[in-house]
Structures are given as C-alpha cells and as structure tokens.
Amino acid sequence: MARFVTVAAGQLGPIARSETRGEVVARLMALMRQAHANGCDLIVYPELALTTFFPRWYFEDQAEIDQFFEREMPGPETQALFDLARECGIGFYLGYAELTVEAGIVHRYNTSILVDRSGAIVAKYRKVHLPGHTEHEPWRKFQHLEKRYFEPGSGFGVTAAFGGVMGMAICNDRRWSETYRVMGLQGVEMVMIGYNTPVHNPPAPEHDDLSLFHNHLVMQAGAYQNATWVVAVAKAGVEDGHPLFGGSLIVDPNGEIVAEAKTEGDEVLVHPCDLDATTFGKTTIFDFARHRRIEHYGLI
Ligand code: CDT
Numbered sequence: 001m002a003r004f005v006t007v008a009a010g011q012l013g014p015i016a017r018s019e020t021r022g023e024v025v026a027r028l029m030a031l032m033r034q035a036h037a038n039g040c041d042l043i044v045y046p047e048l049a050l051t052t053f054f055p056r057w058y059f060e061d062q063a064e065i066d067q068f069f070e071r072e073m074p075g076p077e078t079q080a081l082f083d084l085a086r087e088c089g090i091g092f093y094l095g096y097a098e099l100t101v102e103a104g105i106v107h108r109y110n111t112s113i114l115v116d117r118s119g120a121i122v123a124k125y126r127k128v129h130l131p132g133h134t135e136h137e138p139w140r141k142f143q144h145l146e147k148r149y150f151e152p153g154s155g156f157g158v159t160a161a162f163g164g165v166m167g168m169a170i171c172n173d174r175r176w177s178e179t180y181r182v183m184g185l186q187g188v189e190m191v192m193i194g195y196n197t198p199v200h201n202p203p204a205p206e207h208d209d210l211s212l213f214h215n216h217l218v219m220q221a222g223a224y225q226n227a228t229w230v231v232a233v234a235k236a237g238v239e240d241g242h243p244l245f246g247g248s249l250i251v252d253p254n255g256e257i258v259a260e261a262k263t264e265g266d267e268v269l270v271h272p273c274d275l276d277a278t279t280f281g282k283t284t285i286f287d288f289a290r291h292r293r294i295e296h297y298g299l300i
Contacts (some may be wrong), residue, residue, distance in 0.1 A: 003163045003275040005190065007231050008035035008043040010092075011248040013265035014239035017052045021077035024050050028094075029084050031268055036088040038270045041117070046235040047095035047127075047194035048110065048173045050078070053235065054097075055145045056198070056242055058136040065149060065211055069099035069108060073121070087121035091162060095170060095194040097150075098126070110150045112168050112194060114159060122161050125168035126153025129176055140202040142242055146172075156182040164189040166273040167228075171195035174232060175218050177225070178300070184226030185288060189275045192223065193232040199243040212247050216257065224255030227281025229273045237264040253278045 010031040015024055028045060035043040048054075054068045073096065074082045085092055091114065098111035108128035130152055132144030156179060158167045167183035167190070174193045183191060197215070201207055207214075215232075223230040229252060236246030248261040250271045261267040285291070 003044060003090050004272050005162045005164060005275060006038070006040045006270065006272045007190070007229075007250065008038065008040040009231055009233045009248045009250055009269040010035060010043045010045045010257065011233055011246060011261050011263075011265075011267045011269070012046050012049060012235045013263075013267075014244070015050075015052050015235065017054075017250070018239050019052070020094045021050055025077055027266055028081055032081070032084055032088065032090060032092065034268045035270065036090050038268070039074050040090060040270060042091040042093070042254070043268075044093040044192045044233045045095060045194060047112070047196050048097055049095045049194060049235065051097070052239055053196040053198075053244065054144040054244070055132065055149055055290070056240075058143050059089075060147060066099060069097040073098070073113060082115065082119040083298050085115055085117070086162050089117045093168060093192040093194065104258055108150050109153055110146065110170055110251040111153070112192075114161060114166060114168060114192070116161055123159040123168065125146060125157070125170065127170040128153050129172045129179070131172040141200070142198070142202070147248070153296065158183050158186040158188050162190075167191045169193045171197065171284045174222065175214070177222065180222035180226045180228070180230075184286075185226065187282070188226065188228050189278045190229040190231065190273060193219070193230065194235075195232065196235045197245055199245050203253060211245050215245070215247050216249070219249065219251050220255040220257065222283070223251040223253060225286060227278045227286050229253060229275070229278070231273075234261065234262070253281050 095112045114123040130146040134147040167188040173179040246264040250259040
C-alpha cells in the first residue's frame with residue numbers, strides 16, 4: 001500500500017513586534033484549519049513562528065530578550081494550537097525560541113518540534129548552524145545576532161512518524177549539505193525546514209538578487225542527493241520595516257519543485273507526498289551503502 005503524507009506548508013506573513021502570542025496563534029490556527037480542510041496530515045510552520053525575527057536587534061537587557069522565548073511548550077498561549085491539532089487529527093512542525101533550565105543553568109535554543117495527530121510532541125530539534133555574529137555591529141542597518149542569543153543544538157536525528165522517516169532542520173541549516181546527508185544516512189523521507197531570511201545580507205549586498213536562486217539550489221540538491229521530500233516554509237514580507245523573502249516550497253525526491261508560494265503573506269501550499277517515491281533514489285544512484293567512498297571523505 002502506498003504511503004502518502006499530505007503536507008501543508010503553512011507560510012506566515014510578517015509578525016510585528018507589537019503582535020501578541022495570542023494573535024499569532026490565532027493565525028497559525030487559521031492556517032491549520034485550511035490545511036485540515038484540504039485533507040492534510042501535517043502542517044509545517046516557519047522558524048521562530050511565534051514572534052517577530054528578534055535577532056535583527058541588539059538588546060542589552062536580558063529580560064527584554066527573554067520576552068521572545070517560550071519557557072514551556074505547550075504553554076498557556078500555544079495550548080490552543082495543540083488542542084486544535086488533536087481535534088483535527090493533524091500534526092505540525094513549529095519553530096520557536098526555547099528557554100530551558102537544566103541543572104540550574106539557563107539554555108536558549110532556536111528550536112523546532114514535531115507534534116503528532118494526537119497533539120503529542122514526538123521530536124525536538126535545536127538549530128545547529130547559527131548564522132550571523134555575536135557582537136553588536138552598528139555599521140549594519142540591522143543585526144543578525146543568532147550567535148549571541150542562542151547556543152547551538154546537538155545534531156540531526158530522524159523520527160518514525162506519519163508512516164515515514166521524518167527529519168527537521170532550521171533555516172541556515174538548509175544551506176549545508178551535511179544537514180541532509182546526516183539525515184539521509186538515517187533513511188530520511190521528509191525533511192521539514194522553517195526559515196526567516198532577510199532579503200538583504202549587509203556583508204554581501206551583491207547576493208540580494210540571488211537569494212531565491214540559492215533557496216531553490218540548496219533544497220533541490222538536498223532533496224535529490226538524498227532521495228527525500230523537502231518541505232521548506234518561510235516567514236515572509238516586511239516585518240517591522242525589514243523585508244524577509246517568501247518562496248516557501250515543497251520539493252520531491254527527484255529535486256523538482258512541486259509547490260511554491262505565490263505571496264509573501266499567510267498562505268497554505270498543499271501536496272500529497274508519496275513517501276515510496278524516495279525508494280528509487282535510495283536503492284539506485286544514491287544507495288549509500290553500495291556507492292559512497294568514505295575512505296576518500298576523511299576531511300569531512
Ligand atoms: N534565520 C536564518 O538562519 N537566516 C539566515 C540568514 C543568513 S544571513 C546572516 C539564512 O541562512 O537564511
């Protein structure tokens with residue numbers, strides 16, 4: 001019997017700094033209802049999907065930074081999303097800023113979770129490749145302080161869920177071939193990726209026009225070279241005066257784009273993904289056990 005996961009890419013338009021968690025959760029729930037009405041098993045939301053993309057600002061006051069973080073998941077404002085998921089029997093991937101205390105030490109991560117149709121968290125991923133810089137760089141029109149506000153996560157696992165092998169990554173991770181290959185080696189069949197990508201990169205303004213090309217390039221290559229579906233979802237549009245590009249997409253295991261966002265606002269893309277479409281690549285040209293030559297990969 002074919003294994004289909006009908007997936008929704010739940011793209012978000014901008015979230016203003018003044019928007020409350022409650023208002024954002026209401027938008028996420030509207031996208032989830034739309035996905036459910038279209039027969040989806042799963043909806044993928046962006047990175048840091050509960051607030052504005054706060055690493056664009058330099059804050060000195062830790063209490064101000066911590067307002068963007070969640071101390072519990074689900075928490076009082078996000079519980080409604082979990083309840084709706086259970087009611088609809090639909091799973092979700094959600095990105096958020098996580099604050100956790102372990103052995104008396106506070107940790108802050110850029111995190112995503114995978115929630116199953118019963119509303120239970122079945123996997124958590126903490127972003128590995130944190131882009132940007134650590135110190136305030138006033139010459140920039142805006143900052144990218146992920147390296148200051150988060151610590152790196154711990155690796156790329158996969159999870160048996162939705163009848164397949166599911167993997168998660170977050171934003172900048174999508175540019176690194178290692179992200180897909182580490183999950184590919186564990187048989188991943190669907191990689192979910194949320195992102196927030198500024199249209200402008202202050203150190204390389206000449207790359208602005210290549211942004212969407214790079215977005216396609218890395219995810220189409222990652223999908224094809226690892227024979228996996230890739231579902232990538234933006235927070236897009238002009239957020240507090242700062243443009244983020246859209247271009248959410250679903251890529252099949254041949255590397256072809258099967259759905260792509262048309263707007264920079266709240267938008268749902270839907271595609272029925274046949275997980276068995278990954279088998280051909282995994283058993284032929286990208287049969288890793290037969291064809292990889294790890295004796296020549298020592299440097300990595
Ligand atoms: N959120 C995130 O990881 N954004 C980065 C911007 C890179 S420019 C510092 C990205 O790779 O899309």
